[in-house]
Amino acid sequence: MATTRILEWLGRLYIVLLLGFLYLPIIIMTAMSFNASPFYQLPFEWTTDWYASLWQNDQLIAATWNSIEIAIITTLISTVLGSMASLALYRYDFRGKKVLQALLFPPIAIPWLITGTAMLIFFFGVGIGRGLVAILLGHVALALPYVIVVVSARLQTFAPELEEAARSLGANQWQVTMRVTLPWIMPGVIAGGLFAFAVSFDQFVVSYFLSTPGQTTLPVEIYAAIRKGFTPEINAVSTIIIVVSMALMLLTARFFKFGGEK
Amino acid sequence: MAGVQVANVSRSFGAHRALDDVSIDFADGGFYALLGPSGSGKTTLLRQIAGFDFPDAGSIAIGGESVERVPVEKRRIGMVFQNYALFPNMSVADNVAFGLSVRGEPKATIAMEVQRALDLVQLGKLGGRRPHQLSGGQRQRVALARAIVTKPRVLLLDEPLGALDKALRVDMQIELKRIQREIGITTIFVTHDQEEALTMSDRIGILRDGRLVQEGSPEEIYDRPQSEFAATFLGDANIFRGDATGSGIKLPDGTTIAASTGASVPAGAKASCAVRPERIRISPGAAKPDQATANTLTGQISKRIFAGNNSTYFVDRDGQTLKVIVQNTGAERLAEGQPVVLNWSPDSTVLIAAELGEPRGQISGMLSRKITCSRGW
Numbered sequence: 001m002a003t004t005r006i007l008e009w010l011g012r013l014y015i016v017l018l019l020g021f022l023y024l025p026i027i028i029m030t031a032m033s034f035n036a037s038p039f040y041q042l043p044f045e046w047t048t049d050w051y052a053s054l055w056q057n058d059q060l061i062a063a064t065w066n067s068i069e070i071a072i073i074t075t076l077i078s079t080v081l082g083s084m085a086s087l088a089l090y091r092y093d094f095r096g097k098k099v100l101q102a103l104l105f106p107p108i109a110i111p112w113l114i115t116g117t118a119m120l121i122f123f124f125g126v127g128i129g130r131g132l133v134a135i136l137l138g139h140v141a142l143a144l145p146y147v148i149v150v151v152s153a154r155l156q157t158f159a160p161e162l163e164e165a166a167r168s169l170g171a172n173q174w175q176v177t178m179r180v181t182l183p184w185i186m187p188g189v190i191a192g193g194l195f196a197f198a199v200s201f202d203q204f205v206v207s208y209f210l211s212t213p214g215q216t217t218l219p220v221e222i223y224a225a226i227r228k229g230f231t232p233e234i235n236a237v238s239t240i241i242i243v244v245s246m247a248l249m250l251l252t253a254r255f256f257k258f259g260g261e262k
Numbered sequence: 263m264a265g266v267q268v269a270n271v272s273r274s275f276g277a278h279r280a281l282d283d284v285s286i287d288f289a290d291g292g293f294y295a296l297l298g299p300s301g302s303g304k305t306t307l308l309r310q311i312a313g314f315d316f317p318d319a320g321s322i323a324i325g326g327e328s329v330e331r332v333p334v335e336k337r338r339i340g341m342v343f344q345n346y347a348l349f350p351n352m353s354v355a356d357n358v359a360f361g362l363s364v365r366g367e368p369k370a371t372i373a374m375e376v377q378r379a380l381d382l383v384q385l386g387k388l389g390g391r392r393p394h395q396l397s398g399g400q401r402q403r404v405a406l407a408r409a410i411v412t413k414p415r416v417l418l419l420d421e422p423l424g425a426l427d428k429a430l431r432v433d434m435q436i437e438l439k440r441i442q443r444e445i446g447i448t449t450i451f452v453t454h455d456q457e458e459a460l461t462m463s464d465r466i467g468i469l470r471d472g473r474l475v476q477e478g479s480p481e482e483i484y485d486r487p488q489s490e491f492a493a494t495f496l497g498d499a500n501i502f503r504g505d506a507t508g509s510g511i512k513l514p515d516g517t518t519i520a521a522s523t524g525a526s527v528p529a530g531a532k533a534s535c536a537v538r539p540e541r542i543r544i545s546p547g548a549a550k551p552d553q554a555t556a557n558t559l560t561g562q563i564s565k566r567i568f569a570g571n572n573s574t575y576f577v578d579r580d581g582q583t584l585k586v587i588v589q590n591t592g593a594e595r596l597a598e599g600q601p602v603v604l605n606w607s608p609d610s611t612v613l614i615a616a617e618l619g620e621p622r623g624q625i626s627g628m629l630s631r632k633i634t635c636s637r638g639w
Contacts, residue, residue: 161347164314167334168341169361169412179364183351 033235050236063221074139074200079193082147090155116209134210143196154188194252264325264415265290271320280306282472294450295459298469304452313337340409344421346401348393355389361412379411419451493536506533520556524613534614539585541610548601559604
């Protein structure tokens, strides 16, 4: 009895330590974004000045909007292209299909540093150079495999007779896709889209390689700001990002649970 | 609504000949069963008629219009799938409405037709449910309503009752038959269940290894099978093999079997005879009665299975086990190990010309003759 109790207690302690390890830095940062002292001095004095001054920081605001814009466009493009690619891989057999499918996975594993370098060289080679367009193209390329993997996984649970049934009722290929197949894979498409958004919005390495001083994204701008000198404004903007990211992850979790339902 | 003509259709998948020169005429308004073991090509044939797959050779016509290169969505057919294939993201009513909706019918028409179809399958009140909230039998009905609401020219059913339990299956057989009669639609249904084929259809086509073995009414095929396969696949049959005598066959041991139905086989050729177990009379006795001529055999009961309304006797005779089914009339029952005399009428004996395992050419030659002879039904 006693040992069971001790084990139970240790287990709880472990969970507390684990959560502390994960969340303490974030909690401290969030707290500091509301602390008056710019040098992390205690006692804690409540203020929202840093959020107010963040509002005055045009560079940071511009970078934030760039990030949001790029993330949304990346999500739209990679979700549409990725879902179409998944459908094609699901429906058709063609030469080199296996090779193509196998080639989808390595980009996920290749370090972003290397991908970023390669993209920089490539974009200069083809004349696109650096800037927001280059960042957008880079993000779409990074996000595509994630979307294809997630949507394809969902398609594995699709019953092909449903498409046949729809066709036997007179539906053409477009109607079959829009009214039968797409509704079924929608949870996968949304989850893939959230992945794409996260890959783009959180992207630092590749964005860093492809940005120019005027055309940059939020993570790159934060990094630049920290190098110039740390201000609690960074805490403020980071807190906002954390809130947005966590909301997205919770949404993703919800849609993945959706995927498990019948 | 329309008849379906399948003429000389062949289809191969790689080296496998799934359909080999199959011709069947499905008359308008008929209820037709395609019966065969798995791998016999019955589903492949149904998919050719549906238009999911196209034949390598041969032609398919629906209502006199050649369709063998027309894709399924343009064929105006209705199909019920083995696992129902209801759209999980739609309500029952939306499932049924699908075919009308993709055609762009006005909303009011759709609502009216859907309700009529649901009423026909006795699910009028369940339109708002989701497929996963329905029982197997109800899903089956929804699938049927969805297939017929578009007023297709022909209704195709792929083992539609396969997933239902026995009691429900019998209910659905009756129900399906009622609905088919009510709307008078040409119906082709695939099954491996011989009882289902016998009880439901006007005509049966038996397939084996991609070929049509025999085609006819249930009574015709049961009473006059043209091959050992047809005789044993549709119902039970005792098969005797020997040499044709002109009016029957002579078994290797000299016993003669007289047959007054079936093929005419020239004397001396190899032939077989099929006798249904319920047509054989069984009586106790060790030796043949003196006056007995043909169709009398002796044997010993090796096993008896009592099934309430009837008993099945397995009778051993000269290395062969014969099956005899006797109705429970209250008469004296025979015991296992007892010597018996078996006797049956030549009218109950079917002479079969071509034995199974003979070269393909001969059988298909025989079949094509049969098909050209058969009139419309």
